[in-house]
Amino acid sequence: MNIRPLLAAGLRKAAQRIDDRERSESPEPRQCPICGYEGAFEPFGVVPRPGAMCPNCHSLERHRQFKLLLDWTDWLPPGCSLLHFAPEGAITRLVRPLCEEYVTTDLMRDDVDLKLDIEAIDLPDRRFDRVICSHVLEHVNDIAALGELHRILKPDGAALLMVPIVEGWDTSYEDPAVTGEDARLLHFGQKDHVRRYGRDFRERVTRAGFELSEFAVGGADSVRYSIVPGIRIFLARKPADRPE
Numbered sequence: 001m002n003i004r005p006l007l008a009a010g011l012r013k014a015a016q017r018i019d020d021r022e023r024s025e026s027p028e029p030r031q032c033p034i035c036g037y038e039g040a041f042e043p044f045g046v047v048p049r050p051g052a053m054c055p056n057c058h059s060l061e062r063h064r065q066f067k068l069l070l071d072w073t074d075w076l077p078p079g080c081s082l083l084h085f086a087p088e089g090a091i092t093r094l095v096r097p098l099c100e101e102y103v104t105t106d107l108m109r110d111d112v113d114l115k116l117d118i119e120a121i122d123l124p125d126r127r128f129d130r131v132i133c134s135h136v137l138e139h140v141n142d143i144a145a146l147g148e149l150h151r152i153l154k155p156d157g158a159a160l161l162m163v164p165i166v167e168g169w170d171t172s173y174e175d176p177a178v179t180g181e182d183a184r185l186l187h188f189g190q191k192d193h194v195r196r197y198g199r200d201f202r203e204r205v206t207r208a209g210f211e212l213s214e215f216a217v218g219g220a221d222s223v224r225y226s227i228v229p230g231i232r233i234f235l236a237r238k239p240a241d242r243p244e
């Protein structure tokens, strides 16, 4: 039996129901912190997430959470140099105007300023004030990558890290015997992921020499700005040099 047409029809129906609910029963309109739009948001995603997309600027939940971080914290003060791994246009548009120097990088893509391997970054020590590294570490040797991020940051510099985490697990799940796209999809949730993180992600970051803080958006604000509840942005700071 071919279940694909049934699945497709089911997804369409679910998307319509979510869309209807968003428009008719939403007790309060959503607000977009990026463009200022107020009103119903649109569902978005392969399995549609209600209210995921701002219909005016097309921002998604993670873009709005990032904007709230910029608005509510001093993570990115004026005058910084920033290196952005695997850049997304929506985040680039927010960050570039705030930076003194803004550099994009990716190992595979051609539409970036530098082709850098995050496991062996071809840059001098203490080169950047800030790094953005969102949904990269679950694809690579993260111990090597975190060490390299620490090396290229200036003292008192900081990296913004986002990874998918299973908060119910003490320990990350990784197994070098799991290779190939199908096996990785089954074990790690995506064909090019090499692990699923548990709560010990934090220890991996601090073992690389960082001090860690976390940014999450609370319940009411998650509704107002349509943020996925409970998603953490990890802020890893390289301690300042001690005076001699």
Ligand SMILES: [Zn+2]
Pocket (backbone or CB within 6 Å): 032, 033, 034, 035, 036, 037, 054, 055, 056, 057, 058, 059
């Ligand atoms: Zn918007």
